Amino acid sequence: MCTGKLQTSLLVVGYFVYLLVGAAVFQALERTAEKQEKIAAAQMKEAFLQNFTHLTIAEIEQFMKNLTKAIQNGVYPVGNESQIEDSNWDFSDSFFFAGTVVSTIGYGTLHPKTAGGQIFCVFFALFGIPLNIVFLHRVGKMLSLLCKKLGKFLYEKGMRKKKIKFLTLLFFLVMGILVFLCLPSLFFQITEGWSYSEGIYFAFITLSTIGFGDYVAGKADFREDTQQNARVMTAKQFELVNFLLLSPSSSTGKQPGRNYFRYYRMLVAIWILFGLAWIALLFNLLTMVLEDTEKIIVKDLHQIGKVSKDNEVSERRRCWPAQFIPEEDLLPPRAGGDAEKTDSLAADSEQKKNEKRVFSYSKTIAITYEN
DSSP: OHHHHHHHHHHHHHHHHHHHHHHHHHHHHHHHHHHHHHHHHHHHHHHHHHHGGGOOHHHHHHHHHHHHHHHHTTOOOOSOGGGGSOOTTSHHHHHHHHHHHHTTOOOSSSOOOSHHHHHHHHHHHHHHHHHHHHHHHHHHHHHHHHHHHHHHHHHHTTOOHHHHHHHHHHHHHHHHHIIIIIHHHHHHHHHHOOOHHHHHHHHHHHHTTOOOSSSOTTOOOHHHHHHHHGGGSOHHHHHHHHHHHTSGGGOOSOOSSSOOOTTHHHHHHHHHHHHHHHHHHHHHHHHHHHHHHHHHHHHHHHHHHHHHHHHHHHHHHHTSOGGGSOHHHHSOOOOOHHHHHHHHHHHHHHHHHHHHHHHHHHHHHHHHHHO
């Protein structure tokens, strides 16, 4: 028992140390390059605002390409220069990114852009994904152990096994849905400004590792920022920026306009890691239910097919002329294996009686002959 607890503790500590080291490395590799991109985007925006009335069509097209590229890289040239210091690669966001890598969610809203960051991401995922699988397996065992302890407690209270199985399963489902779906969705509704249904949607899409990337924690709605900045823009400026920044490709990275408490995304990453263990067990449970249902259906279909075949054979034999029916089919059916065995024993007994009679008759003849 102590050895198992020690192994679990070492695994949990090693797992989180791995994520923390990965977050630190990603932050070191990507933050400087991101800051340079933000400075370049701010300079590009300033040059555009000063000269946009004199720009040619070709220059506007080039500006649109540069702006779109900046947005796709997570750089949003909206707001004042102080937002240059805000980073998508602070430690909390880097930890969140490391968690999405090892869990294979892959939102696509944040990704390394430097060569060093990309190469490190490959090796980080190569060893991190197997470690994540082992971690989730161990957490799943702990959750299963809790259910077993509950079942043992109910059994000691004199409850039947079928009822215990149903209640433990119900407890697992209700507590998991409450802890990993319902309560986090309420938290996201307050923090992110989403509706409750959007929070439920995000929680399930995340924990199931689908990860569309249309909703990401810690990434505010950029439409709010664009509407706020419309007050200080001319009509042409707003029309161009609104077209560019509200395009589908703009939903990338952490966007300004909403304040999150520090280490918010780190907390979300921890919720994801433990939620993955619960939903993995839930999927395994549903798989077992579907497999058992399939076996029952196949068995029933086999029985139905066998009965149908026997009825078909019987109907066919009724239509045969008597001379074509095999002799064994004309005999009355036996009750089964036990009836055959009884008939065989009766035949053996009758044969022994006949042998005794023959022996007695032979002995009588021999005595008579001697006299």
